[in-house]
Amino acid sequence: MQPNGSAAPAEQLKIVIVGHVDHGKSTFVGRLFNDTGSLPEGKLEQLEAIAKRRGVPFEWANLMDALQSERDQNITIDTAQIWFRTPKRQYVIIDAPGHKEFLKNMITGAANAEAALLLIDANEGVQEQSRRHGYLLNLLGIRQIAVLVNKMDLQGYSQERFDQIERDYRVFLKSVGVEPKCFIPIAAKHGDNIASRSAQTPWWQGPTVLETLDQFETAQPPTGQPLRFPIQDVYRFDERRILAGRIESGTLRVGDRLVFSPTNKVSVVKTIERWNAPVATEALAGESIGVTLTEQIFVARGAIAARETEPPYELSKFKARLFWLGRAPFARGKTYKLKLATQEVECEIDSIERLIDSSTLATIERAEAFVGRNEVAELTLHTKRPVAFDVHGDIIATGRFVIVDGFEVSGGGIIAADHYPRRTADSLQKSHNIYWSQGKVAAEQRALRNGHKGRVVWLTGLSASGKSTIAVELERELFNLGRHVYILDGDNMRHGLCSDLGFSARDRKENIRRVGETAKLFAEAGVICVTAFISPYREDRDMVRRIAPEGSFVEIYVNAPLAVCEQRDPKGLYAKARANEIKDFTGISAPYEAPNQPELELHTDQLSVAESVARIVEFLQRGDKVSDAPQI
Amino acid sequence: MDYLSKLENQSIYILREAQNKFENLAMLWSIGKDSTVLLWLARKAFFGHVPFPLVHVDTTYKIDTMIAYRDRLCKEWGLQLVVGKNEEVLKSGVTFPNGKATRVECCGTLKKDALKAVLDQHHYTGVIVGVRRDEEPTRAKERYFSPRDKNMEWNVEDQPPELWDQFKTDFSPGAHIRIHPLLHWTELNVWEYIERENIPIIPLYFDNGKGERYRSLGCAPCTGSIKSRATSVREIIEELRLTKTPERAGRAQDKESEDAFEKLRRDGYM
Numbered sequence: 001m002q003p004n005g006s007a008a009p010a011e012q013l014k015i016v017i018v019g020h021v022d023h024g025k026s027t028f029v030g031r032l033f034n035d036t037g038s039l040p041e042g043k044l045e046q047l048e049a050i051a052k053r054r055g056v057p058f059e060w061a062n063l064m065d066a067l068q069s070e071r072d073q074n075i076t077i078d079t080a081q082i083w084f085r086t087p088k089r090q091y092v093i094i095d096a097p098g099h100k101e102f103l104k105n106m107i108t109g110a111a112n113a114e115a116a117l118l119l120i121d122a123n124e125g126v127q128e129q130s131r132r133h134g135y136l137l138n139l140l141g142i143r144q145i146a147v148l149v150n151k152m153d154l155q156g157y158s159q160e161r162f163d164q165i166e167r168d169y170r171v172f173l174k175s176v177g178v179e180p181k182c183f184i185p186i187a188a189k190h191g192d193n194i195a196s197r198s199a200q201t202p203w204w205q206g207p208t209v210l211e212t213l214d215q216f217e218t219a220q221p222p223t224g225q226p227l228r229f230p231i232q233d234v235y236r237f238d239e240r241r242i243l244a245g246r247i248e249s250g251t252l253r254v255g256d257r258l259v260f261s262p263t264n265k266v267s268v269v270k271t272i273e274r275w276n277a278p279v280a281t282e283a284l285a286g287e288s289i290g291v292t293l294t295e296q297i298f299v300a301r302g303a304i305a306a307r308e309t310e311p312p313y314e315l316s317k318f319k320a321r322l323f324w325l326g327r328a329p330f331a332r333g334k335t336y337k338l339k340l341a342t343q344e345v346e347c348e349i350d351s352i353e354r355l356i357d358s359s360t361l362a363t364i365e366r367a368e369a370f371v372g373r374n375e376v377a378e379l380t381l382h383t384k385r386p387v388a389f390d391v392h393g394d395i396i397a398t399g400r401f402v403i404v405d406g407f408e409v410s411g412g413g414i415i416a417a418d419h420y421p422r423r424t425a426d427s428l429q430k431s432h433n434i435y436w437s438q439g440k441v442a443a444e445q446r447a448l449r450n451g452h453k454g455r456v457v458w459l460t461g462l463s464a465s466g467k468s469t470i471a472v473e474l475e476r477e478l479f480n481l482g483r484h485v486y487i488l489d490g491d492n493m494r495h496g497l498c499s500d501l502g503f504s505a506r507d508r509k510e511n512i513r514r515v516g517e518t519a520k521l522f523a524e525a526g527v528i529c530v531t532a533f534i535s536p537y538r539e540d541r542d543m544v545r546r547i548a549p550e551g552s553f554v555e556i557y558v559n560a561p562l563a564v565c566e567q568r569d570p571k572g573l574y575a576k577a578r579a580n581e582i583k584d585f586t587g588i589s590a591p592y593e594a595p596n597q598p599e600l601e602l603h604t605d606q607l608s609v610a611e612s613v614a615r616i617v618e619f620l621q622r623g624d625k626v627s628d629a630p631q632i
Numbered sequence: 633m634d635y636l637s638k639l640e641n642q643s644i645y646i647l648r649e650a651q652n653k654f655e656n657l658a659m660l661w662s663i664g665k666d667s668t669v670l671l672w673l674a675r676k677a678f679f680g681h682v683p684f685p686l687v688h689v690d691t692t693y694k695i696d697t698m699i700a701y702r703d704r705l706c707k708e709w710g711l712q713l714v715v716g717k718n719e720e721v722l723k724s725g726v727t728f729p730n731g732k733a734t735r736v737e738c739c740g741t742l743k744k745d746a747l748k749a750v751l752d753q754h755h756y757t758g759v760i761v762g763v764r765r766d767e768e769p770t771r772a773k774e775r776y777f778s779p780r781d782k783n784m785e786w787n788v789e790d791q792p793p794e795l796w797d798q799f800k801t802d803f804s805p806g807a808h809i810r811i812h813p814l815l816h817w818t819e820l821n822v823w824e825y826i827e828r829e830n831i832p833i834i835p836l837y838f839d840n841g842k843g844e845r846y847r848s849l850g851c852a853p854c855t856g857s858i859k860s861r862a863t864s865v866r867e868i869i870e871e872l873r874l875t876k877t878p879e880r881a882g883r884a885q886d887k888e889s890e891d892a893f894e895k896l897r898r899d900g901y902m
Binding site: 011012037039040041042043064068079080081082083090092104105107108111112140220221232233235237242244245246273274275276284286287288290301325337339397400401402404406407408409410412 | 633635637638640641642644645648649651652675676677678679680681683765766769772773775791792793794795796798800802803804816818829876877878881891894
């Protein structure tokens with residue numbers, strides 16, 4: 001059967017109605033519904049009958065003020081949503097209370113909207129909540145705003161009064177970064193300029209409210225931004241392990257290499273899962289989907305998947321603009337729960353930069369560090385462990401958070417831009433922004449007391465080439481010679497400092513970087529730090545050479561032919577790799593890049609362990625004697 | 633993204649949040665179109681599975697075919713069903729059809745109290761309910777995650793803020809949370825989605841051959857049918873696009889007094 005009624009609206013737009021208490025929000029909504037023929041049958045008669053029975057004048061506002069307590073007091077307490085249609089689309093009208101007491105309900109309503117109508121009473125002009133709501137709309141990310149100057153009938157439909165309010169309010173809105181689309185003179189009670197042009201305002205050439213609504217644009221999910229896929233849950237309903245979540249921004253495709261913050265594990269998207277939907281290899285922002293991965297890595301709720309080249313920040317300190325709704329203040333020294341996407345982490349106030357009265361924008365001067373109810377603050381938050389986030393101006397969904405105090409969601413905030421370091425690909429560059437704190441004991445003084453320089457002795461080579469055996473013997477030999485020496489053991493590192501890392505190429509690189517950084521600290525403390533890692537990539541070893549104090553890095557290529565190593569195979573790893581039980585095994589299924597110019601090369605198929613150790617000791621002593629012998 | 637998909641994705645997100653946050657979770661299933669769409673959305677969210685029990689509050693005054701339809705879907709979809717009944721009141725006969733209680737009192741004992749008994753017995757801390765904002769004005773004020781205290785009461789004057797899909801999932805012992813994944817859907821949206829997904833729906837919604845159909849399903853004594861010749865989902869959609877009669881016009885208990893329904897809901901009704 002062909003549709004015989006009105007065509008299906010192709011889209012839906014959510015609009016919030018805000019403004020100061022008694023400026024006529026609920027009345028406006030009632031009138032809008034009446035004048036667009038959107039009231040259900042019998043509703044008007046019902047409202048009239050109720051008013052008559054109660055002996056009170058009929059109020060349009062009672063359409064939205066559904067609670068007995070709201071009707072009794074003639075105020076809106078809670079936000080409500082109601083639907084109507086124009087030929088262009090369906091609208092969800094969100095009525096928000098204007099009383100300061102119910103600000104949390106106003107925010108609940110406004111946070112879900114794509115556009116806002118701000119009502120101002122022509123009689124009273126700009127009031128406290130007119131300003132606060134304007135400010136909060138901007139903070140909540142609502143950019144499409146029209147201002148309705150209501151109750152024009154009480155001002156004799158005066159153009160002068162209208163112009164004056166527009167001037168006053170524009171100045172304020174501009175100062176908080178809001179550019180209203182337009183100002184419209186209305187009288188909600190009489191329907192002036194709502195659905196049709198009013199004869200009372202012949203001077204008004206602008207649009208009606210209804211025309212303005214149809215000019216707003218619907219919000220589209222940010223498919224073009226960097227991918228952010230926060231994990232909501234991991235399901236194992238059958239043999240598949242499905243990571244479920246909603247794509248908050250960007251596009252996700254089968255075959256994508258994803259890095260999961262905060263563990264930084266990497267895997268590849270094997271399938272995109274949906275139920276009762278066509279199989280697809282792509283999913284877009286806004287879609288609640290599931291994915292399976294080619295390599296099983298540990299991922300739990302709270303992880304955020306992104307592409308390796310454009311990860312979120314991962315830090316435990318950031319700047320934010322925050323509004324507080326809780327009865328008890330948001331106070332420094334107290335711990336709260338922060339929820340950002342699907343992450344939850346304990347947090348506290350690090351410092352409050354500025355406290356703002358949102359109705360005047362004046363700075364509040366206060367000795368104690370807390371944010372009171374209905375106040376706004378610019379502050380720095382400190383989280384117990386790092387959170388993955390973005391700046392709100394870049395990616396909205398991962399750039400905002402709420403604060404839970406006890407059982408209650410009590411505040412919300414958006415993350416402000418700052419010089420945040422990225423932890424990942426550019427981690428070497430980012431370090432330039434952090435100043436190295438310099439002690440008063442110089443490296444030369446340490447070397448003089450110790451009798452030797454601090455070093456990073458880096459043993460590299462295939463598995464079973466003899467690195468660890470040499471390292472252990474070298475440590476004992478140097479110790480016996482009175483040297484300060486310590487081995488950074490690969491397994492020990494992975495138990496502690498690197499316990500969050502796996503064995504992907506990316507994680508291996510990060511592992512080597514951390515070992516390098518740690519070895520550097522030992523070397524600077526004057527210790528000879530010996531490491532034994534396969535470290536197959538030249539690039540990674542060169543990275544460590546750059547990290548280590550200048551001239552302290554000693555690269556030693558422990559060189560045994562693959563056949564020899566494979567024959568030794570003390571842990572049976574080569575056999576497993578040959579049997580394909582271990583993937584990406586260096587020398588078998590993954591490359592080993594030999595050093596081009598190592599400080600020392602040891603052919604361990606020809607040298608004994610003792611001989612190898614002796615050569616290293618000799619090399620180190622030579623280095624200590626020559627150019628860098630302490631000169632005091 | 634079309635708007636039906638937007639509604640669907642939001643509901644799936646809410647269902648998954650509920651599943652993750654509540655150890656003892658259940659979904660109310662009234663057998664009507666809304667909670668059946670909700671059930672379908674759960675299968676979407678959990679890839680064909682429904683990982684929590686369905687609670688059906690049986691007043692014994694339900695229309696017969698509803699029970700047959702319920703049992704058939706349970707079998708076909710592998711659902712875990714928990715039936716709640718207020719046996720005591722049913723035995724005493726203090727119900728509306730017996731003339732011993734008002735409609736609202738009857739809803740209070742057979743639905744609300746029966747629900748409370750099931751929740752207490754199974755210690756559910758999260759209850760998924762298919763109410764929608766456009767059904768009725770107090771539901772228009774609901775939250776997606778809406779707390780009820782230990783007496784099941786709804787403190788409507790002091791609801792939690794709800795923003796950016798961060799929901800209230802922390803609550804004091806004894807309280808429970810009602811989860812409303814369909815809150816943002818309209819009656820028309822529900823039917824459009826039934827059509828798009830081809831969801832099996834109970835035939836009571838279609839013309840019974842006498843030019844009448846049910847628009848909203850409840851207990852037989854309190855649920856009226858409407859005049860309609862709609863015999864398919866498509867015809868219902870066309871009808872709804874033109875109608876100006878409210879959906880619950882056929883539900884008599886809403887009309888006993890001005891705030892009858894508000895009082896029921898404050899006390900813990902769905």
